Amino acid sequence: MKRSAGLILAAMMLGISxxxxxxxxxxxxxxxxxxxxxxxxxxxxxxxxxxxDYIEKFRGQWTSGLKRLVEQAAWFREAAYPYAxxxxxxxxxTISTGALPAMSGMVANAWWDRESxxxxxxxxxxxxxxxxYAGTAANGGDSAWRLRVPAFAxxxxxxxxxxxxxxxxxxKARAAxxxxxxxxxxxxWLEGDGxxxxxxxxxxPFIEAYAKAHPVKEDYGKTWTLSLPxxxxxxxxxxxxxxxxxxWDLSFPHPLRGRSGGSEADEAFYxxxxxxxxxxxxxxxxxxTAIDQLGLGxxxxxxxxxxxxxxxxxxxxxxxxxxxxxxxxxxRLDKDLGELLKHLDEKAGAGNYVVALSADHGVVPTPESxxxxxxxxxxxxxxxxxxxxxxxxxxxxxxxxxxxxxASADVYFAPGIYEKLKAEPAALSAVMAAIRGVPGVADVYxxxxxxxxxATNSPIRVAESNSFFPARSGDLVIVPKPYWLGVxxxxxxxxxxxxxxxxxxxxxQRVPILLMGGGIQKGEYFGAATPxxxxxxxxxxxxxxxxxxxxxxxxxxxxxxxxxxxxAVPH
Ligand SMILES: [Zn+2]
Numbered sequence: 001m002k003r004s005a006g007l008i009l010a011a012m013m014l015g016i017s018x019x020x021x022x023x024x025x026x027x028x029x030x031x032x033x034x035x036x037x038x039x040x041x042x043x044x045x046x047x048x049x050x051x052x053d054y055i056e057k058f059r060g061q062w063t064s065g066l067k068r069l070v071e072q073a074a075w076f077r078e079a080a081y082p083y084a085x086x087x088x089x090x091x092x093x094t095i096s097t098g099a100l101p102a103m104s105g106m107v108a109n110a111w112w113d114r115e116s117x118x119x120x121x122x123x124x125x126x127x128x129x130x131x132x133y134a135g136t137a138a139n140g141g142d143s144a145w146r147l148r149v150p151a152f153a154x155x156x157x158x159x160x161x162x163x164x165x166x167x168x169x170x171x172k173a174r175a176a177x178x179x180x181x182x183x184x185x186x187x188x189w190l191e192g193d194g195x196x197x198x199x200x201x202x203x204x205p206f207i208e209a210y211a212k213a214h215p216v217k218e219d220y221g222k223t224w225t226l227s228l229p230x231x232x233x234x235x236x237x238x239x240x241x242x243x244x245x246x247x248w249d250l251s252f253p254h255p256l257r258g259r260s261g262g263s264e265a266d267e268a269f270y271x272x273x274x275x276x277x278x279x280x281x282x283x284x285x286x287x288x289t290a291i292d293q294l295g296l297g298x299x300x301x302x303x304x305x306x307x308x309x310x311x312x313x314x315x316x317x318x319x320x321x322x323x324x325x326x327x328x329x330x331x332r333l334d335k336d337l338g339e340l341l342k343h344l345d346e347k348a349g350a351g352n353y354v355v356a357l358s359a360d361h362g363v364v365p366t367p368e369s370x371x372x373x374x375x376x377x378x379x380x381x382x383x384x385x386x387x388x389x390x391x392x393x394x395x396x397x398x399x400x401x402x403x404x405x406x407a408s409a410d411v412y413f414a415p416g417i418y419e420k421l422k423a424e425p426a427a428l429s430a431v432m433a434a435i436r437g438v439p440g441v442a443d444v445y446x447x448x449x450x451x452x453x454x455a456t457n458s459p460i461r462v463a464e465s466n467s468f469f470p471a472r473s474g475d476l477v478i479v480p481k482p483y484w485l486g487v488x489x490x491x492x493x494x495x496x497x498x499x500x501x502x503x504x505x506x507x508x509q510r511v512p513i514l515l516m517g518g519g520i521q522k523g524e525y526f527g528a529a530t531p532x533x534x535x536x537x538x539x540x541x542x543x544x545x546x547x548x549x550x551x552x553x554x555x556x557x558x559x560x561x562x563x564x565x566x567x568a569v570p571h
Contacts, residue, residue, distance in 0.1 A: 001395035026484035039518055041297030041353040042156070042538055043344065044179060044306045047333070048093060048172070048313035049358035049501065050323060052079065052510040058330055061232055065337025066330065069357055073516035074557035079529040080511065081361065084460070084479070085408065085467035089122035091360025091511075091531065092178035092308065096151040098535030098549030101467040102453055105148035108502075109174060111472045112405040112412040119407060122146055123177045128198045136194030142173045143200040149548055151181025152535040153304045162301030167204075167290050169283050171310035172275055175360070179306030185294075185407060190279075190285070193270055198393065206293035210286060216273060217265035224254040224276045225543045226324065227331050238415075239323035241366025242498045245271045245314075252324065275314040278331035282366045283307055284336040288343045297348030302542050307340075308360075309333060317497040320366040321507075354517030354541060358531045361447040362508045366499045371484045377483035380440030382406050385478065388434040393417075408502055409486065410474025411435075418475040435476070440484035445477045463504035479504065513554075521557050531550040 059070055069075075081091065083100055085107055087472045093099070093106035101107045106122050113120040121142075128141030144151070150158075157164040170181040171190040180187035180201065187201045195211045197203055226233070238251045247266045248254050256276060258269035273279055287307045290296060296303040312329055319325040344353050364370075369470055370377035386403050389411070393402045398420075404412045413421070421428040428446075445461065450468035454461070464477055482505050487495040501508045513529055516522070519541050530553030539546050540553045 004486070018389075037519055038542055039302055039352065040299075041303045041305065041344070042152075042542065043353055043355045044095065044304070044534070044538075045337070045355060045357040046095060046170075046175060046179065046306075046308040047259045047357065047359050048088060048175065048308060048310045049361060049363050049512060050312060051314040051362040051507065052077070052359075052512050054321075054326075055512055056329060057234060058327055061228055061327060062334040063338075064334045065339070065341050066334040068338065068341060069514045069516055071356070072522050073355070073357070073514040073518050074522055074525060074554070076513035076515075076527075076529040076554065076557075077271045078510075078526050079131050079358070079513040079531060079533075080506060080509040081529050082462040082463060082509070082532075083466035085479075085502065086361035086504075086508035087408065087502050088172060088313070088360050089174040089178060090467065092175050093122075093147055095356075095358055095360070095531045095534050096153070096178050096181060096306075097147070097149045098152065098532050098539075098546055098551040099136045099149045100532055100550040102465065102469055103149060103548060103550060105146060105469050105472060106178070107467055107469045107472045108408045108410070110407060111410065112407050112474070114412070114415070114471070117404060117415070119405060120146075121174065123173050123348070125198070125200070130191070130196050130198045130201045131203070132191070133188070133195040133197070133203070133208050133536055134215065135190065136196055136211070138191055138196040141200075142177060142198045144177050144180070145200075147178065147182065150384050150546075152538055152546065153179070153306070154181040154183060155514050155539065155544050155546055156302060156304055156542060160301040160542070163299050164301045165294050165296060166302045166306075167294065167301065167304070168306035169290070169295070170306075170308035170310070171279060171283070172308065175308035175310060176306070179308060184289075190216075190274065190448040193265065204290075204293075207286070210289050214282070214285075216270065216282070219256055219273055219278045219282075220258075220265045220269055222256045222278060224252070224256065224278070226252050226329075227328055232331075233324045233327050235322040235324070237324050238371075239319045239325065239366070239498070240372065241368030242323060243496065244318055245275050247272065250319075252328075254325075272313060275318055276311060277329050277336075279311045280309050280333050280336050283309060285338050286341060291343060292546070295347075297344075297352055316363045317499060320369060320498045321363050322365065322369060352517045354515070354520065354538070356534050356538060357512065357514040358534060359511035360531075361501045362506075362510055363501045364483060364485060364499055364503070364505070364507050367483065367485050375483055376481065378440055378485075379489075379491075379495065380438065380480050380484045380486045381491045381545050382488055385411075385435055385438050385441070388438055389431055392430050392434040393427065396424070396430070398427075406478075408475070409480070411476040411478065413475050417434055432476070436479060440486075441478060442481040442484075443479040445479070447473065447475050447477075448478065460504050463509075467492075503516075506511040515554070515557055519559055521559050523557070525554075525556060527556065 123142040130138035
């Protein structure tokens with residue numbers, strides 16, 4: 001199974017060298033291939049850090065796009081990621097491919113690369129070169145070359161038999177790239193003061209024109225105020241445990257003026273902009289321009305548009321999931337999505353497109369707000385874990401530093417150390433006991449506990465193994481206690497964000513899945529589902545085959561040919 005996946009990938013990687021630069025005109029497709037039921041446009045919307053219960057808690061604040069989706073879509077209310085590494089790159093790769101990280105290889109936003117002995121991001125590609133639109137400076141190179149399986153969008157353009165245009169937008173490279181896959185006509189993200197892409201993808205003239213006409217700094221001087229009456233918000237106005245971006249108070253209004261006292265767009269301004277609803281509105285307008293300029297949904301085949309809204313994540317990290325900032329961001333996103341869906345109805349045609357909305361992960365409440373309820377909550381200081389490991393190994397005669405890096409929850413030892421530890425069980429046991437002794441640690445697994453996705457009754461171990469990929473994951477993997485936030489700051493020092501995610505607990509794993517459009521049976525579905533089911537379901541609607549995937553077709557939400565089905569016959 002692994003070999004055939006490798007061959008498919010190799011074939012795809014070869015294809016990448018052919019430039020995707022030119023704007024591909026739609027080509028007619030023979031009738032036999034273009035079934036009437038097949039959508040003309042697939043729209044995948046990821047709302048970064050959208051907890052499933054935001055719908056249940058905040059839907060009363062919505063009047064437009066989010067309301068329409070909740071009422072007219074197939075809503076999978078109990079969808080959750082079945083793995084531990086609930087991070088952005090991982091979630092986007094899962095939605096995009098239908099494969100869990102144990103198969104896709106996307107185990108984190110960044111991991112320790114044992115070969116180069118460096119931390120690498122999930123999209124870092126030494127052979128690629130990024131370039132900026134409208135004079136924006138670009139650094140490094142990014143692509144999906146570390147993604148070990150084809151994306152749904154890759155398979156769609158390969159199998160559809162007609163021109164498929166693939167276009168994605170996000171503030172984050174890892175979101176735009178994972179949604180677009182190995183090859184896209186355009187994958188566009190924000191870097192510094194403007195929009196960039198990589199030479200692995202195409203550059204489209206309309207994006208250049210839009211970026212020139214609408215520089216981000218145009219929003220300098222705007223102020224983010226509450227968009228709903230004060231009585232519409234839940235919880236307290238001032239979020240407990242929040243850490244606001246530089247230059248901002250902990251409550252409204254939030255002026256986009258950079259560092260206090262500044263008079264022009266500085267680095268702090270771009271941070272504030274990304275942490276505001278204005279960036280979501282910008283992405284929506286970019287997506288609408290793509291629909292217009294490329295005529296998405298009007299070609300001979302099935303086009304693909306991916307939009308990942310990142311500001312919801314930045315706002316959530318700063319202010320926490322109960323803040324008025326999060327609620328207002330969703331109230332405004334509701335309006336943006338209403339505009340986008342209206343635009344799709346008018347331009348692509350109602351019934352011609354299918355929308356899948358989900359999130360890449362959820363988020364944990366701030367430790368301070370959880371502590372107020374009497375729950376066991378706090379900060380898990382990663383530097384303390386590292387120090388405890390070094391101290392323990394010193395007593396067994398190991399030279400420091402024995403730990404190369406702790407990235408996310410993964411402990412990577414310096415070359416040769418873990419092999420030595422495995423031959424010295426007393427030392428390894430002592431290290432694991434030391435890690436378990438750090439406040440906030442629930443457990444720690446050895447790499448060999450998690451390989452080959454072991455059958456076990458422990459849901460946490462299953463979740464950890466579903467996001468374990470031997471070459472990339474740690475030698476040891478730390479499991480935090482519920483409601484304990486992993487922080488990179490040492491004990492006694494303040495942390496750099498209000499809260500976070502990345503654990504095997506439901507507040508990080510549970511996200512919405514909303515499917516709307518032709519072929520979808522609307523309703524509320526309470527059966528088990530994961531975001532890995534989205535790509536196989538879209539593949540079924542589009543009549544294509546994914547070579548490998550962990551997800552299933554959400555068949556309960558697909559229209560049946562006949563309402564009076566014959567009784568099932570065992571076979
Ligand atoms: Zn995210």
